Amino acid sequence: MYKKSKLVFIDDLQQHDPKDGGAAYFTAKALIIAEDNGQYHGSVETLRISDLILKQSSFIYDGVHSREAHKLYTWPRNLGDMAAWAASKKTFLEQHVMHFPIQIHSVQEQHHLNWEFITPEQFKKTPQNIQASAAFQHYLDHIAEYFFLRKERNDPV
Template sequence: MSSKDQPSANVLTFKKGHYVFTDHLEEVHPEGTSVPFLTAKGILITAEGDSFRGDIATVKISDLVLKQSTFIDDNGKALEAHKLYVWPRNLGSTKEWTANKLEFLNEFVLNFPIEIISLEESNGVTWKYITPENFKKTPEGIEASAAFQDYAAHQSEYFFLRRPLNEPK
């Protein structure tokens, strides 16, 4: 089954927690919509109240760069997330918008641990980079899927990148 036909029911939206997207950055074209969204497979540790859940799943990663989303830099400065990537010259081209978002996510998000700090209305999120060491600290009593347990058992084999040296855009 190609990513174009992938049912969006298998795709998660963000919850508060820590994420590292590892691969399968893809465009998804849901039926009845003109604009595709982007997904990626990641390792996630999400918080729900006082409990934590570890999983490996496909998440709607394009929510990181929505107009409603906010990126917090290392100095605590808030930036509108949709300004992190280079906009296309032809603002009417869905294909160019998608290509530029893919390029940004591939270069500045894949393999970089991030934290979703808060959730906004209409799928926007507030996020920042965290260190690989911070990501690898698994909370006590985490409810973990079989895939996450496998990651935890082989954690030393996983290499994650540190915050990009250059600010995006």
């Protein structure tokens, strides 16, 4: 479940096809730095990465303006083609979201997110008093091995 945080999706982009025939969604493992009442927590969790590009979610660009996040990727010509929807989402997520740090500014209801890209330097500024899970501690101990945290932002707009 999302909360106000900084995070970067690191691997394991997985497609999930609902049994009811609805639109596919994707999950991925993420490094997460979240703050709760002045205490910082570092963890590694699997989240629904495709929630970032739902119609209800907002992408913040240039620090001020926002747009509906579902307008960030190319929709298929045939809107009823679920396989084409899934392929389009996957391509966008792989090119623009996987391995690029983001910040979740707010969460309204379960899947309505306001988010923006941040720089790798902003993500790597880890609070000294962070309570880290074992998996997040591995990241802290081996931060130089996370090559993607040296890449430039890849904003889709």
